[in-house]
Amino acid sequence: xxxxHQQDTIVLEARGVxxxxxxxxxxxxxxxxxxxxxxxxxxxxxxxRRGTVTALVGESGSGKSTVARLLAQLYPLTKGxxxxxxxxxxxxxxxxxxxxxxxxxLIFQDPFASLxxxxxxxxxxxxxxxxxxxxxxxxxxxxxxxxxxxxRVQLTPPQRFLDKFPHELSGGQRQRVAIARALxxxxxxxxxxxxxxxxxxSIRLGVLNLLKDLKDRLHLAILYITxxxxxxxxxxxxxxxxxxxxxVEGGDSETVTQHPAHPYTQLxxxxxxxxxxxxxxxQREEAQEETGSGEPPSLIAPPGGxxxxxxxxxxxxxxxxxxxxxxxxxxxxxxxxxxxxxAKDNGNEKEAVSR
Ligand code: SF4
Numbered sequence: 001x002x003x004x005h006q007q008d009t010i011v012l013e014a015r016g017v018x019x020x021x022x023x024x025x026x027x028x029x030x031x032x033x034x035x036x037x038x039x040x041x042x043x044x045x046x047x048x049r050r051g052t053v054t055a056l057v058g059e060s061g062s063g064k065s066t067v068a069r070l071l072a073q074l075y076p077l078t079k080g081x082x083x084x085x086x087x088x089x090x091x092x093x094x095x096x097x098x099x100x101x102x103x104x105x106l107i108f109q110d111p112f113a114s115l116x117x118x119x120x121x122x123x124x125x126x127x128x129x130x131x132x133x134x135x136x137x138x139x140x141x142x143x144x145x146x147x148x149x150x151x152r153v154q155l156t157p158p159q160r161f162l163d164k165f166p167h168e169l170s171g172g173q174r175q176r177v178a179i180a181r182a183l184x185x186x187x188x189x190x191x192x193x194x195x196x197x198x199x200x201x202s203i204r205l206g207v208l209n210l211l212k213d214l215k216d217r218l219h220l221a222i223l224y225i226t227x228x229x230x231x232x233x234x235x236x237x238x239x240x241x242x243x244x245x246x247x248v249e250g251g252d253s254e255t256v257t258q259h260p261a262h263p264y265t266q267l268x269x270x271x272x273x274x275x276x277x278x279x280x281x282x283q284r285e286e287a288q289e290e291t292g293s294g295e296p297p298s299l300i301a302p303p304g305g306x307x308x309x310x311x312x313x314x315x316x317x318x319x320x321x322x323x324x325x326x327x328x329x330x331x332x333x334x335x336x337x338x339x340x341x342x343a344k345d346n347g348n349e350k351e352a353v354s355r
Contacts, residue, residue: 011188012104012223014044017082023037037300041070042246048222053215056225063244068225107191111175115166153177172199175195175196187220197226238251249261249262263337
């Protein structure tokens, strides 16, 4: 299989995935379920391809971590479907579900909380190998497999790390152990939920480079959840932008980060530190002046129409009542924004075609 063919292969797909959490009212003696719910994720469509990184970017509370947990089958879906290798996955205990949880592994944000402090690295990795039937047939083979896992995450020599406890490791080393544990299942997909946000700035790049190396060598499909759109440009092949439970823009990372179409993405870019930004650069200054203000909306009663309309500097009358569909732009970029409905007719450079 050629490298291009591998990158065209869709491994994991979310089709209209929706998650609403019921709001519970607690009384002194009773817990009553109200009719209201938190619209955490609505109608999310995404595809993870073999040997590529897809970034899901958004501010806190946008629903991006919930998407990762839904893909990891930690929550049941309210609506929609998840497909692995083109086959719909049903939550439960069957063989196909066990295969799914082995092949789709989640890496959490906080490596200290995700490792048990009373157990060594050897315990964590041995357990993962045994659960997934990859420990080998004897002690010697187990030692070889443990060493291979640590070498794969560049913790060498392995003997130096195997008998250490989590508190004896740095944050970056702990996250590498968490990644090694996920690799113990021999997965096809890694869901990395803000994998570097709790690490010192100086070691973030090393962990991102490790994930990039694993993507290239093991042809993993990686979902990279982040609030840092600048890191998405560096690390991801494709970038999706999420706002208030919906994905509002997508495309290849270079295009989305350098030529954002959706006003929310423009706001994110304008507020991100950019070492390449030239002071006084007119386009950037204009974008910063135009950026909307205010807070993300409540997801218990999200705004009608476009959920960004209360903050959007370009909002029109219809934006508060009509939900914009996805409009395809040039070069695979798309945006869910009414600005692009007639872009092709009125000569907008981001030539748009409604789907
Ligand atoms: Fe702004 Fe309207 Fe576009 Fe929403 S649809 S981003 S409110 S212009």
